[in-house]
Amino acid sequence: MKLFWAFVKKEFFHIFRDKQTLLILFGLPVALILIFGYVISNEIKDVQIAIFDQSKDATTQKITNKILSSGYFILNMDIDNANEIEAVFRKGKVREVIIFEPDFANNLEKNGTANIQIIADASDANTANLVVNYTKAIIYDYLKELNVNKKQPLQIEPQVRMIYNEELKGSYMFVPGTMALILMLVSAIMTSISIAREKELGTMEVLLVSPLKPVLIILGKVTPYVALSFINTITIILLGYFVFGVPVKGSVALLIGECMLFILMALSLGILISTVSKTQETAMFVSMFTLLLPTILLSGFIFPVENMPDILQWLSHIVPPKYFIIIIKNIMLKGTGMLFVWKETLVLFGMMVFFILLSVRKFKIRLE
Amino acid sequence: MKQTKNIIEVKNLVKKFGRFVANDNLNFEVKKGEIFGFLGANGAGKTTAIKILCGLWRPTSGEINVAGYDVYKQTNEIKKHIGYMSQKFSMYEDLTIKENFRFYGGIYGLSSLQIKKKTKELLQRLGLEESQNKLLNAIPLGWKQKLAFSVAIMHEPKIVFLDEPTGGVDPITRRQFWDMIYETANSGITVFVTTHYMDEAEYCDRVSIMVDGKIEALDTPEKLKKDFSAESMNDVFLKLARK
Numbered sequence: 001m002k003l004f005w006a007f008v009k010k011e012f013f014h015i016f017r018d019k020q021t022l023l024i025l026f027g028l029p030v031a032l033i034l035i036f037g038y039v040i041s042n043e044i045k046d047v048q049i050a051i052f053d054q055s056k057d058a059t060t061q062k063i064t065n066k067i068l069s070s071g072y073f074i075l076n077m078d079i080d081n082a083n084e085i086e087a088v089f090r091k092g093k094v095r096e097v098i099i100f101e102p103d104f105a106n107n108l109e110k111n112g113t114a115n116i117q118i119i120a121d122a123s124d125a126n127t128a129n130l131v132v133n134y135t136k137a138i139i140y141d142y143l144k145e146l147n148v149n150k151k152q153p154l155q156i157e158p159q160v161r162m163i164y165n166e167e168l169k170g171s172y173m174f175v176p177g178t179m180a181l182i183l184m185l186v187s188a189i190m191t192s193i194s195i196a197r198e199k200e201l202g203t204m205e206v207l208l209v210s211p212l213k214p215v216l217i218i219l220g221k222v223t224p225y226v227a228l229s230f231i232n233t234i235t236i237i238l239l240g241y242f243v244f245g246v247p248v249k250g251s252v253a254l255l256i257g258e259c260m261l262f263i264l265m266a267l268s269l270g271i272l273i274s275t276v277s278k279t280q281e282t283a284m285f286v287s288m289f290t291l292l293l294p295t296i297l298l299s300g301f302i303f304p305v306e307n308m309p310d311i312l313q314w315l316s317h318i319v320p321p322k323y324f325i326i327i328i329k330n331i332m333l334k335g336t337g338m339l340f341v342w343k344e345t346l347v348l349f350g351m352m353v354f355f356i357l358l359s360v361r362k363f364k365i366r367l368e
Numbered sequence: 369m370k371q372t373k374n375i376i377e378v379k380n381l382v383k384k385f386g387r388f389v390a391n392d393n394l395n396f397e398v399k400k401g402e403i404f405g406f407l408g409a410n411g412a413g414k415t416t417a418i419k420i421l422c423g424l425w426r427p428t429s430g431e432i433n434v435a436g437y438d439v440y441k442q443t444n445e446i447k448k449h450i451g452y453m454s455q456k457f458s459m460y461e462d463l464t465i466k467e468n469f470r471f472y473g474g475i476y477g478l479s480s481l482q483i484k485k486k487t488k489e490l491l492q493r494l495g496l497e498e499s500q501n502k503l504l505n506a507i508p509l510g511w512k513q514k515l516a517f518s519v520a521i522m523h524e525p526k527i528v529f530l531d532e533p534t535g536g537v538d539p540i541t542r543r544q545f546w547d548m549i550y551e552t553a554n555s556g557i558t559v560f561v562t563t564h565y566m567d568e569a570e571y572c573d574r575v576s577i578m579v580d581g582k583i584e585a586l587d588t589p590e591k592l593k594k595d596f597s598a599e600s601m602n603d604v605f606l607k608l609a610r611k
Contacts, residue, residue: 006474010463017462017503202456209422209452209529210475211444 003212007220014194015224024190029182029232033239036174047072047131049096050088052079055104063116067098067138089121089163096120096131113155122162132160175240176328177301180321182236183259184295187229187266188273189287195221195274196283214363222267229263249335258331258345262324265348268355269320275362294319301325323347374433375400375527375558376421381430383416390416392581394430398527403549403559405572409609412578414562418529421560423447435526448476451520451528451557455535457512461505465496465515468504469522476523483522490518493551510541514548521552528552530561534568546571566602575601577608584608 015021049067053060068075076094079085088094099117101107108114118135122128136158147153195218198204207217233256240246248255269291277283296302298312299321305313316322323344330336338345376398383391390413398404408414419425421434423443432439435449459468466487473483491497494514504512513533520528530549534542546568553559553573561572569575569589576586585592585608589601598604 003475003477006471010460010467010471013463013467014460201461202454202458203460205424205454205456206452206458206472207475208424209447209450210472211447211477212475 004216004220007212007216008223011194011221011224015228021190025186025228025232028185029178029236030239032178032182033175033236034243036178045072046074047095047127048076048093049073049098049131050077050079050085050094051075052082052085052097052099054102055100057103057105059105059108059114060100063100063139063142064098066142067135070134070138072134085119089119094121095127096135098135108154108156112152113157116156116158117161118158119161119163125162128162132162136160174301175236175244175246176325176332177299177321179233179236179259179328180262180299180301180324181292181295182232183229183263183324184266184291184321186232187225187263188270188291189284191222191225191267191270192273192277192283192287193280194225195271196277196280199274200279218271218363222271225267225270226263229266230260233259233263246332248332250331250337254338255328255331258324258327258341258348261345261348261352262320265320265352265355268352268359272355272359272362275359295321298322299325320348320351373400374398375435376404376560377431377433378421379431381417381420381432382428383413383420383425384428389581391420391427394583396576396583396586398558398560400526400558401553401556402573403553403561403571405569405575406560406562406578407566407569407575407605408562408578413581414578415531417578418531418560418562422450422452422529448523449526451523451525453516453520453528453530453533455532457509457516459504459512459516459519462503464501464503465491465507466500468515469519472519473522478523486522490522494518510537510544513537513541514545517545517548517552521557525557527558527560530559532562532564534563534565542568566600566605569601569605577605579608 015025051064053064067073073096077088079088079097085097085099088097097119099119101115101117104114104116116139118132120128120132139156139158143154143156195204198207198221204217208214212220237248237255241248270287273283273286273290277286294315298305298308298316298319300316301321305316305322308316327341327344327348330341334340374397376396378394378396381391381394382389392413394417406414406417416425420427420432420439423434423439423446427439434446437443437445437449439446460471463471469487469490470483473486478486487500488497491500494511496511496515499507504515507515517528517530517533520530534545537545542565549559549561549571561568563569572589574586574588575592576583577592578584585595585604587595592604593599593601596604596607598607
């Protein structure tokens with residue numbers, strides 16, 4: 001055990017003395033989260049909308065004016081017929097259609113409540129969400145002005161409908177996706193590089209000649225990265241929550257448990273890569289092509305898997321982050337428990353065991 | 369150097385990689401406290417033999433005993449009692465001298481007290497006490513090699529394996545390095561050294577020369593020169609290689 005800690009301590013020296021490593025370990029996750037976060041949820045401006053005003057009274061006119069003068073929206077066209085809605089969206093320019101019910105002002109005055117329907121094109125889920133929220137905010141703002149000095153507050157109920165992508169796939173995706181990316185990067189890539197470095201420098205030989213057991217060498221190399229990955233996980237969740245308002249609806253303990261499983265899986269993958277690569281450069285390239293690119297392209301992080309050609313869909317099944325992202329999305333966004341993610345958890349666990357067994361085998365062959 | 373006790377005994381060592389025979393029936397002994405030169409051209413099978421003696425690789429067949437332990441069953445015991453320094457510089461550049469000593473002492477299971485004592489002693493010998501908090505990458509190559517050697521004998525092994533320890537080092541440092549080797553041998557540690565420099569071969573107590581996986585000659589440098597009626601070890605080597 002003492003040997004082990006001597007080793008872990010040395011590993012921390014390596015990490016903390018290398019500015020580049022430090023930057024990758026701690027700077028990159030924060031940068032990635034912020035970049036992805038802001039790129040995806042940036043401000044909206046000049047969004048084209050259409051308005052279907054079935055009431056055409058003073059109130060609807062006022063609301064319309066307020067929306068159009070906000071600076072966020074531009075009126076593309078007025079619609080007179082419900083059939084046109086679909087056609088307007090099809091043309092692709094209009095992102096949102098606002099529909100006032102007939103007798104809007106009357107309803108508001110007599111019943112104290114009136115309905116507005118907001119339909120948004122959710123094929124770009126994030127923009128759709130933003131556009132709808134902006135519209136709602138403007139309507140509520142108008143309502144607030146209206147309700148000053150009123151005993152019985154009036155109500156306007158915006159009913160939102162997303163078309164083309166009802167579940168809003170893609171929104172909030174960046175936190176689970178970035179998490180997968182960063183954990184892959186730190187756990188798998190950094191470990192594989194750091195083990196390959198020992199080989200390249202010749203220190204691995206000295207370590208192997210020493211009485212340290214090979215298992216201990218690997219564990220010693222990997223332990224600091226487990227710790228650092230864990231810190232990164234927490235950082236990402238906190239950043240997501242406080243900066244971008246991404247909720248954690250499910251159990252935090254389960255979330256952290258799943259993250260640990262993914263970290264261990266990624267580490268075993270990193271070890272496997274290091275057993276087949278002799279230099280840091282090889283380790284880096286192998287990691288890039290087998291880990292980083294698939295994580296970005298095939299995991300469903302940025303591009304929905306459902307829209308890919310069959311062969312890529314099939315390939316995506318062997319990309320571990322895919323399962324991780326499904327799990328995290330379920331726990332964070334939908335608040336589901338183990339009952340709904342046990343299959344994916346099992347897949348990740350199986351992959352981890354597989355990679356560990358494979359690297360042990362590779363390691364032994366090298367020693368024979 | 370008159371001890372007759374063998375610290376390494378190798379009988380019929382064979383190592384094959386598929387069809388390729390890297391070590392073809394090697395037989396030799398190394399006596400305790402001697403400086404044993406292990407020569408041969410690149411690819412002659414030296415490194416393979418050293419890896420087997422260090423317990424890193426399994427031989428295909430043969431009886432091999434290192435420091436009284438069997439290489440098949442007791443590799444862990446062997447590892448505890450040998451030191452190793454490779455041709456590649458093998459300390460951590462981003463650690464200080466002191467931290468390198470601490471780490472290597474640590475993985476050989478020395479206590480903190482032992483490590484402190486040994487570090488002081490070895491650095492004193494090199495006159496590097498002042499620099500012990502410097503990072504390794506700020507130290508010239510010649511000194512690094514000496515430090516690597518010091519680290520390799522820090523845990524007082526019975527045998528130290530030096531795999532081309534003086535590669536790329538200037539003549540003066542090489543000379544100093546050999547002074548260290550002599551001192552080490554005098555303190556009772558057996559030195560098993562491979563080298564490309566034939567003048568260094570003259571410094572060894574006994575020398576073996578490998579050609580194509582076989583040991584073609586093994587004796588004291590004087591005897592070898594006489595047998596091959598050669599002026600220097602260099603001539604001996606060339607005559608053997610051309611044979």
